[in-house]
Amino acid sequence: xxxxxxxxxxxxxxxxxxxxxxxxxxxxxxxxxxxxxxxxxxxxxxxxxxxxxxxxxxxxxxxxxxxxxxxxxxxxxxxxxxxxxxxxxxxxxxxxxxxxxxxxxxxxxxxxxx
Amino acid sequence: xxxxxxxxxxxxxxxxxxxxxxxxxxxxxxxxxxxxxxxxxxxxxxxxxxxxxxxxxxxxxxxxxxxxxxxxxxxxxxxxxxxxxxxxxxxxxxxxxxxxxxxxxxxxxxxxxx
Numbered sequence: 622x623x624x625x626x627x628x629x630x631x632x633x634x635x636x637x638x639x640x641x642x643x644x645x646x647x648x649x650x651x652x653x654x655x656x657x658x659x660x661x662x663x664x665x666x667x668x669x670x671x672x673x674x675x676x677x678x679x680x681x682x683x684x685x686x687x688x689x690x691x692x693x694x695x696x697x698x699x700x701x702x703x704x705x706x707x708x709x710x711x712x713x714x715x716x717x718x719x720x721x722x723x724x725x726x727x728x729x730x731x732x733x734x735x
Numbered sequence: 736x737x738x739x740x741x742x743x744x745x746x747x748x749x750x751x752x753x754x755x756x757x758x759x760x761x762x763x764x765x766x767x768x769x770x771x772x773x774x775x776x777x778x779x780x781x782x783x784x785x786x787x788x789x790x791x792x793x794x795x796x797x798x799x800x801x802x803x804x805x806x807x808x809x810x811x812x813x814x815x816x817x818x819x820x821x822x823x824x825x826x827x828x829x830x831x832x833x834x835x836x837x838x839x840x841x842x843x844x845x846x847x848x849x
Contacts, residue, residue: 652835663841664779664825677836712778716835723769724837726778 623647625727627713633733639701642730645694646715654714654724655688655698664712670696703734737762737830741840749848750818756811756843758826767829768809769837770800774822782824785809796820818849 626645634640646653654669668678673690681688685704690696700707710731714724742757760766770782783794790802800811809826826840 654837664839666836666838669836671834676834714779722835723781723784724835726771726780728778 625713625715625725627711627727627730629730630728631731631733633735634703635735636704637702638734639699640703640707640732640734642698642700642711642713642732644696644698644713644727646696646713647725648694650715650717650725651693652716652724653690653696654716655696656712656714657709658712658729659709667698700732703732705734708732708734737766737828737833737838739826739828739838739840741824741826741843743843744841745844745846747846747848748816751815752847754811754813754816754820754845756824756826756845758809758811758840760807760809760826760828760838762807762828762830765831767831768800768802769827769829770794770798770809770811771825771827771839772822773825773842779825782811816845816847818847821845821847 628643652671655667656664658664667680668688669676670690688698710729712729713727716722716724739760768785771779772782773779782798783792785792785802793799798813800809802809823842823844825842827837829837
């Protein structure tokens with residue numbers, strides 16, 4: 622299995638632009654998680670889905686952030702408009718739905734907003 | 736809501752030294768416990784996990800962790816570290832009543848000097 626796939630791996634954009642991050646979970650995994658990692662705040666859960674349905678989006682910082690999972694093999698995290706404080710590494714992880722199952726992380730997208 | 740504390744933010748030690756990283760959580764119910772490792776420039780990988788049974792859990796690369804329920808702790812240990820153990824280590828807790836959502840600690844950066 623290829624593992625969790627994220628694209629792009631690096632993104633540099635200017636303030637005000639729309640940014641879309643993509644994630645393909647491991648085949649057969651029903652849960653998908655979006656995290657943000659910064660030096661200041663560590664690893665934060667933004668949102669997670671079970672069976673394509675958003676379960677908990679309490680970590681989404683504000684309305685500029687949105688996430689979708691149109692099918693079991695694809696999810697997007699969109700930031701519109703982007704701001705410099707959104708600069709971070711964004712990780713996607715997937716897991717089987719049981720709480721007994723570990724989350725498998727993707728390689729992350731390093732986002733820099735100028 | 737549960738929270739996870741990792742008391743050491745940075746640890747520096749020499750090869751062959753013993754390592755112990757503290758992790759405490761706050762949640763009164765049943766939990767699953769995890770330690771993840773993030774090598775420089777890489778994504779998070781699972782080191783070990785505890786669900787039930789023997790509170791002393793052995794993981795990959797010679798790591799082990801002990802769950803002490805009365806202390807709400809899940810400390811990570813390795814008797815003799817190597818330079819390749821230089822990484823950031825994250826403790827994570829899943830409250831079984833909360834589905835498969837993980838709460839991560841702030842991480843501990845470990846630098847092993849050759």
